[in-house]
Amino acid sequence: MTEVTKAVIPAAGLGTRFLPVTKSMPKEMLPIIDVPVIHYVVKEAIESGINDIIIITGRNKRAIEDYFDDAPELEMHLARNHKQDLLKTVQEISSLVDIHYIRQKEPRGLGDAVLRAEKHIGNEPFAVLLGDDIIRNAKPCTRQLIDVYSRYRCSVIAVEEVPHDKVSSYGIINGRMLEDTLYQVDDIVEKPDIDKAPSDLGAIGRYIFTPQIFDCLKGTTEGVGSEIQLTDSIRLLKERQNVYGYLFKGKRYDTGDRFGYLEAIVDSALEDDRLEPQLFEYLQNVVTRHT
Secondary structure, eight states: OOOOOEEEEEOOOOOGGGTTGGGTSOGGGOEETTEEHHHHHHHHHHHTTOOEEEEEEOTTOHHHHHHHSOOHHHHHHHHHTTOHHHHHHHHHHHTSSEEEEEEOSSOOOHHHHHHTTHHHHOSSOEEEEOTTEEEEOSSOHHHHHHHHHHHHOSEEEEEEEOOGGGGGGSEEEEEEEEETTEEEEEEEEESOOGGGOSOSEEEEEEEEEOTTHHHHHHTOOOOGGGSOOHHHHHHHHTTTSOEEEEEOOSEEEETTSHHHHHHHHHHHHHTOTTTHHHHHHHHHHHHHHTO
């Protein structure tokens, strides 16, 4: 029985929702206080049992590689100045896991980004974690999906209930409930009109795929936005095997959205003993001023 030990993290998008800062900084490197978003994504993969990660990058994404690489000059400076705690933090980042990088030469969509990893994945099941979704739960979201995969040996999509007025921003599934949190996917539609959405269950940035997804990606034509959409490939995949939607447990932060990014920062600060008292007092003052 082949276990899920490889993961693909697509991080080649242009990040237009965060311009102008993403003109020179990858959106995945935007900091949640002092830790970039993609660090949380990689950490989730590791805590889910992944030991081999492929990050799909694009132009102006070198900062991601630098972040997870060794930094000899910085380490020497920290050691010389007896900043052992910071030195340990920096060294731990570069030794987290085996990471490989593949360049998506032009932005042709999420489906095309995943397809870039085919040679590295081979004939194995693998996880996909989008580089701008942070999901917090005692049991990592990816681990939840792997457990479902282990039961059914088929591809699994993480889904959540989305507000009705937001369905046009998601891939929306039409599925039959098998258990309280598990659906068999009958169809999935990329960014449907509100009045045509088959449900309010949206696919979010976590997936487990069998390697058959690669043939489906190759057979997918350009869809919404003239890009190769992963959801269109999933529609082909479900004709070959069952595909499941799992209503995951946890709190998701869409850091590719301005308010979602702000939520992640505020909640992280409120969980930090060093910052929580000052931030809580500040927020109380803000509420008072605006009431």
